[in-house]
Amino acid sequence: MGKHLTPFELGKIVAYKECGLSIAEIARRMSRCKATISYALQRIESRGTHERKVGSGRPKKxxxxxxxxxxxxxxxxxxxxxxxIRRAAAPQISTTTLIRRLRAKGIRSRIAAKKVLIKKDQMKKRVKWAKEHKDWSPEMWSKVLFSDESTFCTDWRGHQRVWREKNDRYAPENIMEVPHNSKKVSVWGCFCANGVGELYRIEGELTSAQYENEVIKKCMPESADTLFMNTDWIFQQDNAPVHKSTSTTRYLSRHFNVIEWPAMSPDLNPIENIWAYLKRNVAQKNPKDENELFQAIKEEWALLSIRYLQDLVQSMPNRCKQVIKQKGWPTKY
Structure with missing residues (x-):
């Protein structure tokens, strides 16, 4: 249903009519249909006013x-x-009417966002950390080497929608098959504003020994040497158990400058955006096995643009502000 004519629009219609314009020409100039213009003029001529009758239209329930x-x-x-909600708030109306009332207030049923559950003490620590780092400049953040692990699957499809009739949700042609033999590859990666580092393929389940010997002592420093060219830099990692072993923590404290990272804060680590971006692109290549999957990951990893990486790094001040605004709750990132 179109919007009612405003008093200003009705005044323009009367003025156009007095100037001798046809209904078709008035409709064209007003971007309204001819029936609307014709009815408005008839109402003015028959009642001497353009106002709608009091109580006209179907009354609200x-x-x-x-x-x-x-x-x-x-x-x-x-x-x-x-x-x-209808039964609890207004059982006398239909569900359709209730939905209309909520939509009129801008409230609609949508897919709920899924975020990790954060405890109150963790929320406080997130806010404290964000306040301590909110004034870091983009130049300071560009010295950080962000890192993390991620697992890719051959059948990753993300959220899938289907066009179907109302009651055909479980019709065979509308069901998305869930494969039972999905192939998986886990990787560790790092990046900064200057580019991406070496992508390390994790064999089996990552252990603290493997993380320290293969990642911390080899891949990470080699990547840092290439990306920062012997300038000062800071290493970032989350608080996964394999990252926090006594041996790994001791080695990192002796050889590298490591930024303290708040627990349960994937929204603060921009590499999470990279993983999501890569998974969408890798899925389009439709890899069949682990080797094809890893090859696709490496290809997409190498194609990440410097501009994209810089935008992610430059988002850090706003990520901190969002954490403070949300009082520690998960943010849109």
Missing amino acids: TTNREDRRIVRTARRLRFSSANA
Whole structure:
């Protein structure tokens, strides 16, 4: 249904008509259909006014007070169905009417975001860390070597939608098959504003010994030497158990400058955005086995542009601000 004509628009219609313009020409100039213009002129001629009759149109089934109760209930029962909200807030109306009331207030049913659960003490530490680093300049962040591990699968598809009829959700042609023999490859990678480092393929399950001997003592320093050219830099890693063994922690403290990182904070690490980007691109190559999968990962890793990497690094000040704004809760990143 189109919007009602405003008093200003009605005034323009009357003025155009008095100037001798046809209904078709007025409709063209007003970007309205001819029927709307014709009806407005008829209403003015028959009643001497362009105002709608008081009470015209179908009356609402809910009062303003009931509308407010519907909104409050929806916010209280955020993860409930529309029917459950209707029963709790306004059982006398239909579910369709309830949905219309919520949509009028900008509230719609959407796919919920999935984030890690953060405890209160972890939230406080995230805010404290963000406040300590929110004033770091992009130049300071460009000295950080961000790192992390990720696992890729041959059947990664992300969120999948399907065009179907209302009651055909479980029709065979509408079901996305979940493979039972998915191939997986885990990798460790690092990057900074200058480029990406060496991509290390993890054999089996990553252990603290493998992490220290293969990553910390080989891949990481070799990557840093190439990316920073003997200038000062800072190493970043999260608080995964394999990263925090006594031996690894001691070695890092003796040989490298390591930034303290808050627990449960993947949204603060921009390399997570890279992993998500790579998984989408790798999936399009449709690798069949582990070797093809790793080859596809390496190819996409090498194609990451410097501009993209710099944008991620430059997002760090805003990530800190978002953590502070969210009082430690997960952010949009």
